[in-house]
Amino acid sequence: MPPSVPPTTPTPDPQLRRAQRTDRLLRIAVVWLLLLATAWVAQPYLASLWFSVTGPRTVTARGELAPAELSTIELFKRVSPSVVHVYAQSRRRPTPSFEQQDAQQGGVQSGSGVIWDAAGHVITNNHVIQGASALGARLSSGEFVTARVVGTAPNYDLAVLQLERPRTALRPIAIGSSSDLQVGQAAFAIGNPYGLEQTLTTGIVSALQRRLPTAAAHEVSGVIQTDAAINPGNSGGPLLDSAGRLIGLNTAIISGSGASAGIGFAIPVDAVNRVATALIRTGTVPVPGIGVIAADENEAARLGIDGVVVVRTLPDSPAARAGLVGASESGMVEDVIIGANGQEVHSMSDLAATLENVGIGNEVKLQVMRDGRVRTVTVKITDISRLQRS
Known part of the structure; x- marks a missing residue:
């Protein structure tokens, strides 16, 4: 028999093998896609x-x-009982020169105040209670107490109220100093913005020695600028240092919208201390001056004059006795005050700041220009509020 020949296996077609492999890969991909789609749909439920x-x-x-949080919490607990919510039933609403921070609803304007002493005196802003027919204050305990005005100082935008027969024990605020403040140190404000009582905001002392316009074209010097949020209703509330001491009384903001823009102003506590003491003692506050009536600053600038143009002097005033002369009947300028105690004077605000620093009863050396020549005149500072009343 012839030898047997083993059968031969036919060689697969390469194209067929590639097609089979591609088909297998597609099937695997489809299975994975189905698994992934199922997992994506089921994921929220799972x-x-x-x-x-x-x-x-x-x-x-x-x-x-x-530690910073603990310090702030302790500060609020310690100081908040010294802050009150002041209410004033208003006959009319004053027109503020800045965006002064008093809130008004239903004929009642409100702001903030600080308890000054155990006798129940409260310090607030004059614009908060100006034109009010009835006054009251809500203490931190929730007790509402009627109040009366002891005295006002519109030139400083300050007022002192007397709480009448409070049942809650009063906690006077701790007093600090504004003379040694530094830009960058922490500042805290407590008040009642938009009627939201006992609100704490924090920031820093942004700037010092600002000037704040108040009533009768007077400016408060040495004003503190802060970025601690101040809004309507914060007026009269305390600006505090990190020790919880009063360093200023929040008064105004600069804002295009009427809300806090990070530029708030506080009357320095050194001025508050002096004015409040005088108001409690006599109901009025002395205004340091020399008895001159000055020309409008815009008019002086229009004439090209840099300084305080003396329009007239008050009768029997220190300025009159020192020989200062006002403008002539024809309007000719005579005396222009260009310096005080060696400091340049460009406006009445500059002169008023120097007179306030020197103090009533002391003398100031004025540099006065007349007919192009400068002379030095020594003038005694007096309380011009008495001259104006006489």
Whole structure:
């Protein structure tokens, strides 16, 4: 028999093999896509089933508060009982020169105030209570107490109220100093913005020695600028240092919208201390001056004059006795005050600031120009409010 020949296996077609491999890969890809689509659709349901918390969450231990937080909390607890919410039933609303921070609703304007002493005196802004027919204050305890005006100082935008028969024990605010403040140190404000009582805001002392216009074209010098949020209702509330001491009385902001823009102003506590003491003692506050009536600053600038143009002097005033002369009947300028105690004087605000620093009863050396020549005149500073009343 002839030898048997083993059968031969036919060689697969390469194109067929590639087609089979591609088909297999497509099937695998389709399976994976279906699995991924199923997982994507089922994921919310599975997560809800497996991870939902059906009972109260376990509280995570926080640890200790940061030292800065503890300090701020302690400051608020210590000072907030010294801050009151002042209400004034208003006959009319005053027109502020800045965006002064008093809130008004239904004929009642409100602001803030600080308890000055255990006798129940409260310091606030004059514009908060100006034109009021009835006054009251809500203490931090919630007690509402009627109040009366002890005295006002419109030139400083300050007023002193007397709480009448409060049942709650009063806690006077701690007093600091504004003479040694530094730009950049922490500042805290407590007040009642938009009627939201006992609101604390924080910031820094942004600038010092600002000037703030008040009534009768007077300017308060040495004003503190802060970026601690101040809004309507903060007027009369305290600006505090990190020790919780009063360093200023929040008074005004500069804002295009009427809300806080980070530029707030506070009357320095050194001025508040002096004015409040005088108001409590006599109901009025002395106004340092020499008895001159000055020309409008815009008019002086139009004439090209840099200084305080003396229009006239008050009868029997220190200025008159020192020989200062006002403008002639024809309008000819005679005396122009261009300096005081060696400091340049460009406006009445400059002169008023120097007179306030020197103080009533002391003398100031004025540099006065007349007919192109400068001479020095020594003038005694007096309380011009008495001259104006006489």
